[in-house]
Amino acid sequence: MSTAIKRKTDHIFTLMEKMAAGEELYAQNERLHDELGLEGTREAKERKIRRYLEDIHDLYGHIVVTEKRRKEFGDRKVTVYRVVDxxxxxxxxxxxxxxxxxxxxxxxxxxxxxxxxxxxxxxxxxxxxxxxxEDIFLFIGSPFETFEEGRSKEIFRQLKTAVKNREYRDIFKCTGAVEKSVKCLKLIHMADNWYLAGETEEGRFRLFRVAFIERVGYSKNRIGYQPKILDKYAHVFASLQNPMTLDRPFETARMVASAEVAYYFKEGMKPFFPTQKFLKELEDGSVEFTVSFTQPMEILPFVKQWLPHISIISPEKLKIELEKDIRSALETMEK
Incomplete structure (x- = not known):
C-alpha cells in the first residue's frame, strides 16, 4: 500500500471514530486539520476533509446524515456530518x-x-x-394502544425483534391456548390496537391481538424463515381493512344508505372501508354503494351500527346472516 493511500485510510478511519463517538464534523474545522496533520492552504485542507466526509457519507448514508448548521463562522452555514441519533x-x-x-x-x-x-x-x-x-383540542383516548409498563411492553419488544429477524415464536394467549412455531411477519396497528401478523404451523395467516398475548416463547425452530414468506402475504397486507379480514378472495356487498344518513356515503366523502365504492344517488335521496369483504364479521358490525338506516341488497347469504343476528338479539331482549 502506498504512503498516500495509507494516509488517506488512516484519516478516514480517524474521522469515522470521531463520528462514532458522537462528534459532529465539518470541513472548516481547523482543529480537525491540525489533528490529522494536514498540509497546504486552508482551502486545500477543507477540500481534503470534505472529500473524506463525502466518501464516508457515500458508504454509510444509512447512518450518516448531513445538515446545514452555523458553527464558528458567524451567519455562514456549513455542512455538518454526524451519525444518526x-x-x-x-x-x-x-x-x-x-x-x-x-x-x-x-x-x-x-x-x-x-x-x-x-x-x-x-x-x-x-x-x-x-x-x-387545550381549549381547541380534546383527545378522547389515544390514537395508539398504550401498553402498561412491564409485561405488555416486554412482549411488544420481543415481537418486534422476532419480526425484524424473521424468527419463529411460540405465542401463549391469555385464554390458555398456545400457537407453536408462529412465523412473525409484521406488527400492524389497526382499529386502535396492535396485532401480530403471523403464519401458523399449519400454514394459516393469523392476526394475534398483542394485548391478549400472555407471553412469548422461543420456538423449537431456531432458523429464520425465508423472506419469500412475506411476498406470499403481500396481497393480504395490501388488502387488510380491519382485524376481521381473512386471507381469502373478496366478495362484494351491495348496500343502500337511507336519505337520513346518505350524506355520509356520498361520492367524495371519507369512506368507512378501503374497498367502499359509491355507486349512485337514488331518487328518494338514498345512496347505493358497495363494500368488499372476506367474511360476514368483517362488515356486519358496521351495518348493525347504522341500523335501521342501512340495508343489504346482496348477497342473499349476508342478508340472512344479518336477519339471524337481529332475531337472536330480539329473543335475548324478550327473555
Missing part, C-alpha cells in the same frame, strides 16, 4: 411538523404519552404549546 432526529422532524402545520397538534399528545424523551431539549416549548391549545 434516532431520538434527536425524530424529535427534529416532530418539531418541524409542529412549526409548519396547524393540524398536527395531536402528534404532540401522542409523543408526550408514549415517548416523552423525544421532547428533550424542547419540553418547555412543547408543553407551552399544549397549554395554549
Amino acid at each position: 434516532r431520538e434527536r432526529d425524530v424529535a427534529e422532524v416532530f418539531r418541524r411538523f409542529i412549526e409548519h402545520h396547524d393540524d398536527l397538534s395531536w402528534l404532540l399528545q401522542v409523543v408526550r404519552e408514549h415517548n416523552p424523551r423525544l421532547l428533550s431539549g424542547e419540553r418547555k416549548r412543547f408543553e407551552r404549546l399544549l397549554k395554549e391549545e
Whole structure:
C-alpha cells in the first residue's frame, strides 16, 4: 500500500471514530486539520476533509446524515456530518411538523404519552404549546394502544425483534391456548390496537391481538424463515381493512344508505372501508354503494351500527346472516 493511500485510510478511519463517538464534523474545522496533520492552504485542507466526509457519507448514508448548521463562522452555514441519533432526529422532524402545520397538534399528545424523551431539549416549548391549545383540542383516548409498563411492553419488544429477524415464536394467549412455531411477519396497528401478523404451523395467516398475548416463547425452530414468506402475504397486507379480514378472495356487498344518513356515503366523502365504492344517488335521496369483504364479521358490525338506516341488497347469504343476528338479539331482549 502506498504512503498516500495509507494516509488517506488512516484519516478516514480517524474521522469515522470521531463520528462514532458522537462528534459532529465539518470541513472548516481547523482543529480537525491540525489533528490529522494536514498540509497546504486552508482551502486545500477543507477540500481534503470534505472529500473524506463525502466518501464516508457515500458508504454509510444509512447512518450518516448531513445538515446545514452555523458553527464558528458567524451567519455562514456549513455542512455538518454526524451519525444518526434516532431520538434527536425524530424529535427534529416532530418539531418541524409542529412549526409548519396547524393540524398536527395531536402528534404532540401522542409523543408526550408514549415517548416523552423525544421532547428533550424542547419540553418547555412543547408543553407551552399544549397549554395554549387545550381549549381547541380534546383527545378522547389515544390514537395508539398504550401498553402498561412491564409485561405488555416486554412482549411488544420481543415481537418486534422476532419480526425484524424473521424468527419463529411460540405465542401463549391469555385464554390458555398456545400457537407453536408462529412465523412473525409484521406488527400492524389497526382499529386502535396492535396485532401480530403471523403464519401458523399449519400454514394459516393469523392476526394475534398483542394485548391478549400472555407471553412469548422461543420456538423449537431456531432458523429464520425465508423472506419469500412475506411476498406470499403481500396481497393480504395490501388488502387488510380491519382485524376481521381473512386471507381469502373478496366478495362484494351491495348496500343502500337511507336519505337520513346518505350524506355520509356520498361520492367524495371519507369512506368507512378501503374497498367502499359509491355507486349512485337514488331518487328518494338514498345512496347505493358497495363494500368488499372476506367474511360476514368483517362488515356486519358496521351495518348493525347504522341500523335501521342501512340495508343489504346482496348477497342473499349476508342478508340472512344479518336477519339471524337481529332475531337472536330480539329473543335475548324478550327473555
